[in-house]
Amino acid sequence: MSSLVLRFKEYFSNWRGFHTAVSEVSSEEGSLAASSHAGGLGFDYLNVRVGDLVDGRAVTEILHQSNNALIFMNYEGVRYFYRGVSLRTKVLIYKLESLMHEGGIKFRGAHKFVLDDYRVSILRIILSADSSRVEVEDDLFQPLLHFIDNKPKVEYVFENNPRFVVFLSEMNEVSYQLRSSAEFSAKALSEFRRLKAMGHASLSGRQVEAFNYSIASGLISALREPDDVEGCFSMARNYLDKALSNRVGIHLAFSVFGVLVLVLVVLGGVYFSLSTSLTQNLNMLLAGVSGGMIGAAISVLQRSKDVRAVVFDSHGLLVLQAITRLGLGCCFGVIAIIASKAGFFFEMFVGDHKKMFLLAVVAGFSERIMPEFIERVIEEK
Structure with a gap:
């Protein structure tokens, strides 16, 4: 109770200022008549x-009716x-109106329906x-x-009308308040x-x-036009899909590039350490591994812009699939060189x-040349 008294002492320096403050609350909110002077x-x-x-x-x-008091609702509140x-x-x-004023400032009118419920309940008691002739607790x-x-402070109000x-x-979350939830589409709120x-x-x-701005715009449209919920939220849905795909694509590209550089550094070290003019087979193997990996990396990076991520999908799984594709590229490169030297295809490349x-x-x-070649060899055998 002491904190409440301190709030009132701070807010009202004298009786005249007290009455003026309440009048300002009344005129600002436009939703109440503060005393019997108002008609x-x-x-x-x-x-x-x-x-x-x-x-x-x-x-x-x-809401309340007696000889000396009337509380009611109109279209303004x-x-x-x-x-x-x-x-x-x-x-x-x-005192009640001073707290309403304090809540109105903090919440910028966002929780007006809840505050109105408190106002009505407390007024009924008073x-x-x-x-x-009973003493109030x-x-x-x-x-x-x-x-x-x-309640968290409200940073911004997108829409404020008598219905919602x-x-x-301040938690950076879009929220809503409804005068009556029965008036609105459950599908819109669920979406x-x-x-x-x-x-x-x-x-x-x-x-x-x-995303907050796009989803707030969608919610406002859906509350006004409940027959087109899908269309109202299409902008937010498209933004979410695009943002997820871009993030996954970037993650994928950096991962593939990092693996490619690492493997090429290792292969370069092997080449300069072990390769000589006498190790032709090793040179062909290194050429097949490095060439196949570079080709696979080009393929993955080229298609990363078309990645379509799904919410809650594991990004690590996508990266693992890309690395597996690099491994297959290495295998395809080596198989292609061996097949060429064996005379199965592209014999003119041998020796260069x-x-x-x-x-x-x-x-x-x-992704098709080597699998088709392998299938054809199997069929011929």
């Missing part, structure tokens, strides 16, 4: 019905009137206690204080939560920021190291 003395609260015009606006729902209440009741209402405002203190709010919290979970699990850094190396590159690049 609450001219009619009988008990005679108000849904559909009646009160203060120029139609009543959509009556929660409004209320009161009269003939005690000074302590007025002070409690002013006004009912005044009518019954000191911890009346603690649930509201807990909500304001523990879409906003970005939003699915894409949001995939995006935060798969993206990072600036990619998340860009440069041509043999190019043959190994072609064999490593193509």
